[in-house]
Structure formats: C-alpha cells, structure tokens
Amino acid sequence: MAMFYLLLLLVLVGIVSFVLGPIKVLRNIIAFLGAVTAFFYFLTNIKPGLIYSLNIRVYNVHFEAGFSSMFFGVIITALFIIFLIASFHEENDGAYYLFAYLTLTGALAVLFAKDLISFFFFFETMSLFSFLMVLKGKSDTSFRSAFKYLVWSVFGGYAFLMGTFLKVYYTHSVMIGDISYLAGGVKLLILILLLAPFAVKAALMPFHLWAPDAYKDSKDTFTVFFSGGLSKIGVFGYFLVLFKVFTEIAVKYPYFLKAFAWLGAITAALSGIYAFMQDDAKKLLAYSSISQLGYVAVGFGIYTHFSVVAALFHALGHAVFESLLFLVVAGVYYRTKTTDLRKMGGLIKRMPLSFIGLLFGIIATSGIPPTIGFPSKWLLYEALILKGDLLLTSLVFFASITAFLYSYKLVHGIFLGKLHEEHKNVKEAPLGYAFGTVVLLVPLLVLGIIPGLVIKPIDYIVRFYLKPELGYNLANMNTPLGHVNFPVVGLVMGLTFALSLFIYLIAGKSYRAEQTDNYTATEAIDEDFELHYAGEFYGFMKKAFGRPLTWSFEKILNAFLKLFSFLGEVARGFYMGDARVYLFYVIAFFALLAYLMGGKL
C-alpha cells in the first residue's frame, strides 16, 4: 500500500502545483514539501520485500520493492529534491512541475513494477513526461532534441513491448521472472529486446544519439535530474534484465556479456574523445555522462560479484558527481547566460563555491582519490584483471584518461583564466544552486573516504545473485588481487597536503599580480587583450587522430538516411511513371519471359 500512496502523493502534488501555477510562492512551497515528504516517506515506509497489487478491473498491477529498487529510488528521489530547489530560480509554469512530478512518478513506479506490462506502461509514462520536460527547454533547438529523444525512447519502448509479448507467449507469464529454461535463440532475442530501452536510457553507444542534444537543450536544472537520475533507470534495467529475467546468462551466453562489456568500454572511450572535443559545457558534460555510464555497462558485462558492485557503486557515483557538475554549470548559466566555454573564464574569482563544487566534481569524474569516483574505478580494474581481459582493461583505462582531458577543459574554460569584461559583476550562484552543490559534495567526499557505507547495501543487492567474493568493511576493501584502505589513502593525502602547505607557508612571501601582469613576451597588454584560450583546446588532437575523429554515428545514420531516400526515389520511379514507362515495363516483362522460356513460347 505504501508504494501506491507514494505514487499517488506524487501525482497529487504534481496536479496541485499545476493548478496553483500562477501563484508562484505557494506553488513552490507545495512542490518542495511534496518532494521532501515523498523522500522521507520513501525512507521510512518502504521496506525491501513489500508487495502490493492494484486491481484495475481487467488487469492486476503488481508492485514489489526490492533492495535494488530501494537503492535507485533513494538516489532518484534525492536528486529530484535537489533539482526542484534549484529549479525555483528559473522561470517555470505550473505544467513544468506537473510534468516533473509525473516523470518522477513514472520512474519510481518502474522501480516497483513487478510485471512487464505495467513496467512498460510506467516506463513509457516516464519517457513521455521527460520528453515534455525536454520540450520545455531553453533553446530553439529544444523541439528537435526532444523529438529525437522521444523517437529513441519509443524505439526502446516498443522493443521492450515486443520482448514482453515474446516472453508472455513462451512462458505464459507477465511477471518479471526467469527465462533461462527457454530454447536457444528465443532467449537471446527476448534478452536483447528487453535490454534495448535501458541501453537507450543509459545511452549505450549505438543508442546514445539522443543524449547530447537532449541534455544540452533541456533546462539546466532539469538536466541535473535527467542525467543523474533518469539514466539510473537504465542501470536498474541492466540489473533487472541480466539478473532477474535471465539468471543463467553467464553460463548460457558468456559471449553476449563479453560483447556487452566491450560495448560499454567503447562507449566510455569514444564518448570521452567526443567530450574533450566539445566547446559547449553542457554538451561536454553530456558526453562525459555517457562515458561514465559506459563503465557501468562494463561492470555488468564482466558479471562477477565485485564488478557488479563496482558498477552499482559507479552508478551512485555518477549520480553524485555528474549531477554536481550539471548543477554547477546550471548555476553558471543562471549568472552568465552562456554555456559556451569560449565565452567564459576566470569565474573562480566571482563564484568560489561553484568552483569548489566543479573542482571536486571533476576530481571524482577522473576517479582520483579521495572522492567517490575512485573506489568504483579501483574495483572495476581489479575485476577486469581478475577476469583476465587485459585488452578490455586497457580500453577502460584509455577511457579514464580521456576523463582527465575533458574535465580539465571544463574547469579551465569556465573558472580558470582571465575574467571577461562582461562578467566583472557576476555574483555567486543563487541559494538553490549552492544548496545542491553543498549537499552533493558531502556524499562525494564521505563515500570516497568511507565507501563501506554504501558497499554494504549494494552487496545485499548483488550477493543474492552472485557468489560474494568481495571482502569489505567500513574502511577496507579486499579483492583477491589487492587491498585498499580508503581512509588511509585520504589521510595520507591530507597529511602530505599539510606538509606541502607548510613548505608553502614558510617560504618567502608572494603578492597578488594583476591579470594583465602576465608574461606575454614582455608586451604590455590591456584589459581586453585575449589571454584566455578555451576553444579548440585539444585542436591538435584532430591531427593526431586523423580521420577517425570525424566519423560519428550521426554521419553513419545520415548515410543510411540518404541511402533509403535514394531507394525510395528509385521505388517511386517504378510507380509514378507515365503511360510510356508502364508500356516499357510490360514489354520488358514479356521480353524477359520470352528469354526465360528459351524460345518455347
């Protein structure tokens, strides 16, 4: 019952905030209180193993809360609150909040759904309303981006529906349950069809095309929830399909898993490369988000206990740091009205808190200790080496190096360098953004130093399906390969930092130089001299990579489009000719017939 009440509450709050649309303050208060209530209701009332079914005359909607639904539900709801608080600073109407709440309802219902039909229904609800959210985005190209997103979602959704029908046909059950006993090809087909929408949601490589545009063109605060929260549904789907629907996949189709892992690694590496070639902050982050979700796919593809733990931990980490980065960029956009890296710079002097947020965000994205990005990367590498796929390991490592490149480009473009004249009077991001930044910084650091806090629930999720191999307690993690005590890593870093700072402080004094007091081959420069170079930051990499960098999936798709329209033209020519053409066809047909008959006619 609790789950139903929760969903009902969310829908009601959405409708109320829609009705209260013009009365801004009241609407915001209601929306905020609704989200907070939902969050605490979720924490207190929903326990793993809770079952509820709703009888709607012809159909029973089944709900069940598991450990995984709890895990993802908490992430999504918490991010929703952060998104909501920041979004109050934007100009939004009531419908925006209605759509937002219905998106959240759909997402949570997906987590609870126990049968495939209602799963599909809620999944499509979520997709539809998140499409509407993107549609309400900020730029002129929003419609195009949103439409792209919708097309891909619908594609994924119908693949899922097809998979559902196949499963129902063969197993006579709509419940989410094992299909391992089915005959060969059918299983694999169902598996792929069921996995498709989640690959779309988590932007796995051939299905990622909607993501950069949709992330870029949705409203900045919504992107926080969109990238950090909704993509978790994709990860949840991976978990659902690979562990609940097809339990014996590792035995039956190890090559499928291997392909899945490689796909994830390719996603991570290629998106990383695309990310550091972008000049727009949100597009860069979009590719970075895709890249990070690639690691999650790798973790699932390896299919050992601690690789899946790593994947789920990384999903959590992704939710934390990617949301943090999007939130900071949203705050910067709120103040400067631009996300173009070439037009910003030097904002560290005006927005110090945002800078700290972004700095720790990129440190976590790069996977440097002591942040949340490190434990999952560490576990993933251990799992990869233990699995013995060294080339895959190398590709994943390559991807994580690209993370250094794009994350530095981001912080350099926005915060470092010379302050532009038009940003002289920019203030720190408003309270809503600052709140989210501070709140997200806490798990980012705490879970980086004491990952044991969440390893335990994640272990509960995974140990039911895979043999537990990972030794862990609050501070330590043990794999057959190695051992890390994360607080000690943090402590050593703190200690050495104190030492370096000590050296810095006892050494001679320094003075604060003006920005124009710069080594420019001793030329005197004035304020409007262009010192800060952020565009084409890795321009020379185009030379290093050569042609492959200019390839993209979009171009391939466009080539397909051209091919199909050409074929269409040809086919049209057959049907749309005039009388003479038809006469020619008839004669040609008879000539062919005569030839085939070989003169017997």
Added chain:
Amino acid sequence: MKLFKFAQSRSLWMMHFCTGCGAVELPPTMTSRFDMERFGIIPMATPRQSDLLLITGYLTVKTLKRVVRAYEQMPTPRYVIGFGSCTINGGMYWDSYNVIKKLELYIPVDLYINGCMPRPEAIIDAFLKLREMIDKGEANAWKKYIENYEWYKKNQAEVFDVEKWSLKK
C-alpha cells in the same frame, strides 16, 4: 641565512631576453667552449623564473619599455648586468635619436661589462664578479630601484609612457 645567500650566488638564472647585437656572444658562453652552466648560470624562459637580466647591447626606447616590464616582473633579489658600451653611454649610437644612452637612468645596474663586444671571457669574469658581490652583499641594485622608485619612474617617463608600461603592484 648564510646558506640561502650561498645558494643565491651559486644559482643565477639568466633571462633569455637578448636585446642588442651582444646576444651573439652568449651562445659560445653557454656551449661547450666556455660553459657557463658550471657556475650554475642557465638561461630561463620567462622573467618570473629568472634572477639575472643581461642587457646585451643597445636599447632602443621601444625595447627599453619591454626591458623595464620584464625587470619589474622578476622576483627580488634580481640583478642586472649591462653588457657592452652601448649600455654605458650609447656606444656607437651615441647620437641616435632612438637609442637610450645611460641604462642606469632607467633601471639600476649592478655591473657593467665594457667593450664592443665583450668576449665570453669577459662575460664569465662578470658573472664571477657578480657572484662575489652577492656573497659580500654588495649587489643591491634592486633595493635601489625599490627605494628610488619615483626617480626611476620619472626618468622612464621622459622617454616613454610609464602609465601603460609599468606594472601595478
């Protein structure tokens, strides 16, 4: 303290800023024939990193502006060696309308090397002399610049636009 002084005199990083024709004497001084690195003197790329500014030859007003800027960007203690007769009295450009005559009027100089051109031996001799001066605490021209800042600025203002070319601290 003594150790730091020792280090200061033994490690002089020279700015790689060749002004006049005297720069041509530096490559032999750096390379294997005379090897100034054995005294701890190496060329550095930017004024931020260097201790020693070598004015190698004549300075036009145009160059002087840049030299003053570079000099002010160098962290203290910083030393200046005037190199060749051009820095002393204008040398062969004694009546040129665009070459400054006395370097000392614009930036303080620790040491002059006479000649047109001085040989690498003379340069190395000057380096050793400068090292001695630092050891004895005599190479204090940079202090003069800070104490008599107004005076130097006044002199500089007579030849170029000081407002634009000097640093604001």
Added chain:
Amino acid sequence: MTVEETIKKDIETTFGELVRVEIERKHRVRAYTPRNMVLPMLAYLKQRGFHQFTLLTCVDWIKDGKFELVYNLYSLNYNVHVLISTKINRDKATMPTAINVYEMAFDYEREIHEMFGVEFEGHPRLDEFLLEDWKGIPPMRKDFDTRKYVEEKYGMKDLTKELFTRKEQPYRGPGSNG
C-alpha cells in the same frame, strides 16, 4: 643596343619630354619624373616586366625645399633596376599612393610617412609603424636636430661637450645638420 638602352628608349618614347632618363651604369636606369607622372610610369613599367618593387626611399633636399622620392623597380628578366625619382614640395608634402600598382609599397609608404612626414594620398593605414609614441617632427628630416634631441631626451650633455672640446672639428656623422 643593350637592354638598358632599349628600356631608356621605350620610356622616352612613351612619356616623351616629361621625363629625363639616364643610364647610370650597367643594370641601372634612372628616370627623373615630375610628380604626376610617377604612377603612370610605375604602371607602365610593371606591365613592361618590372614586377619587383624593391624599395621606396626618400631624400631630404632641405636647401631646395624638396623631398626626392625614389622608387626602385627591378626586373628579373632584364636584370635591370629602374629608379624613378621625383621631387615634391617639402612643406605639406603629399604624394599619391602607389599601392594600387605595387602592393609592396604599403609598408615603404608607411615608413616614409613616419620618418619624413610625407602624406601618401589614398593610403589606407598611415599610422604608427616603426616608432612608438613619436611626437614632433619626423626624425629623418634634416631640420630635425638629432643632437639637441638626444641631449634633451637622454641627458647626454656632458659627454657631447667633451667630445667637441677634444676634437677641434666637430664630428659630422650621418643625421647631423647640414
């Protein structure tokens, strides 16, 4: 007939009485031209094969009150320099620009403008070129007193006086008066 003589004859037949052409020595032909004939002559010589604009220079004839502008053209085919000199008035010296004929003239004209103060009519960019923040008369004019300027600006009074007393005849180097 040598190449130089051919060129001389060609110029003379084309421009007639207005120009005086001399063969100064081998490979060098000099044409004395009035101010308004310079551009036609440059155009003519360019299509005659003198593709290289080597130099534009200026001489200050202060006693005559004239500037002499010398355009130095060169032809790789003939291996011949043609110098076109023209005299213009010294006060309010103006000259039509040659950049429409030879683009190379762009920087030379800027330089002459800066050093002698000759205004080139139609030149798009006669601003600061080699000197920075120069005020007063252009430094290459002969009425510009270099020594006085140096004494005032760089404070070299003592040294120059000493020089004069030691030698009986003052040194007259390039750039000094007369």
Added chain:
Amino acid sequence: MSILYFFLYLLLVTIIGLLYMGAARKITAHIQNRYGPPVYQPILDVLKLFAKKDTASHGIMHSLGPVIAYTGIAATLLFLPLGNHTPLLHFNGDLFVVLYLLVVGPLGMALGAGESANSNATIGIARALSMMLGYEIIFFMATLPVFYHYGTASIYRVIQAQGAFPDWAAILFPISFIAGLFALQGLMGEKPFELVVAPHEIASGPMVEYGGKYLGLLQIWHAVGIIVETGLFVDIFFGPQSILWFFAGTFIVFFATVIVNAVMPRFRIEQAVRFYWGLPLLLSILGILQVYIWR
C-alpha cells in the same frame, strides 16, 4: 612518531631526487663536451627559489597548484615500495592507487597554471594532458601482463613474487619491458617527448607564470617524481632489491632516459601521440598476447 618518520623519509627522497636532477645535468654536460654544474646544483636552485622575497601569484588556485602537485607526488611516494625495503604503506600499495595518485600532480599543476591565463601555459597543459593519452596507456598496458601473470595488483606482492636475477619480470616479459621503456620516456617528460615544458617554444609551458617558491615546489615535485616514476618501473620489472640496489636500478633507468634526452630533438605533439600509438602500442599488445600464450 610515524608522522615524523614520513617527513624525514620525504625529505630524504626529495634530496636524492634533486641529486638525480643534478646528475642528469652533469651527464648531459659531459655528452655535450662541457664540464657542467656541480651535482648538488639543483639543491642550491631550490634553496634560492624558496628564498625569493616577492613572487607573483594570480590567485588562490595559482598558489595552490604547486602545493597540490607536491601533495600528489608525496602521497604516491608513501604508497610505493622501494624495492625490498619495508615500505611505509606497502600493505595498501596497489597499482591503481599509485597510478591515480600520480595524476594528482599534473592536475594540480594544470589547475594552477590555468588560472594564470597565460596562453603558453594553456598550450603546455593541453599538451601535457594529450600526451597522457599516449604514454599512460602504454605504461599501463606494459605493466598489465606482469600483474596478470603474478595474479595480484599490489606492487609489493609483484616484487615479492619475482625472484633473484633471472627471474625478473623484465626477462620474463621483454616485449612489455621495451614498451615500458618507451612509455617511461614520456612519463618523465624527457626529449623527444619534452613537449610540455619546451622552453624555446612555449616558454616552459605551464611553469611560465611560476617563479620563486612556486617554482621551487614544482622543482621538488619533479625531483620526487623522478624517483617515483623510475622506482615504479624498477619495482615492477626488476624484482626484489635491497634499498641500495633499488636506487642503483632507478639511477640506471634514469641514466638511460637522460642519454636519450641529451641526443634527441623534440616531437610535435600530434607526432608524439601518434608515435605512441604505433610501435609502443604494438609492443604492449604483443606483451599482452605473450602472457595469454603462457597461461
């Protein structure tokens, strides 16, 4: 007590690293038929830099950049076993901890140099980060077979698993070893991969706005970096050594890079990255294949 031990240990390694730098200058000088500075010259340089009275800073991040850089390398050092010598945190030392901590240094320097807004610095950083796409991946791929072969990711256990002389990983995995040598040259930032600093081209790159104590911190960062980078290489490929032999080993490896540095010109950036994706990548893939065949 142990904290004091950490500090003394760090100080000692810093001084040894500075002496290595001095030795490099001396070796280079002798190759160029010069006499060269005394071996202790870098120590004097660092002392002088720390004694500088007024250094220009462009803001808080510009000041903290070198501090973070030294933090990163010092933390890495504490996780790195020095041969057979009982290291400080060997129980915790893991290849990935070390590799990720190694990146903190360049990142700190990049953040600091970025705030100076100098275009030379920007170019230098862009190069430094792009170069990582070349050498880091090769270094990683070259060491992977060793870790895979000994079935551990702990550097300490890899050292212990190797035996005396003929049992070294360098001899078991000669192809990976050569690939690792290529990567080491880039990791150390020596010519022909000296693109980041390139004093004649981009005025010492990221260091362009750093002087005085900042440059001093960067110098000792580089000094410890030499020990850590060559030490990591020696640990992985040369098996268990007493501390003296460990330093001898690092010096030999360092000597090799210095000699290459002294006689080589410099690559352009895209040439350098492409170079790494040519022969060294092939070698490291061959090394991985070798370990597969062995198993």
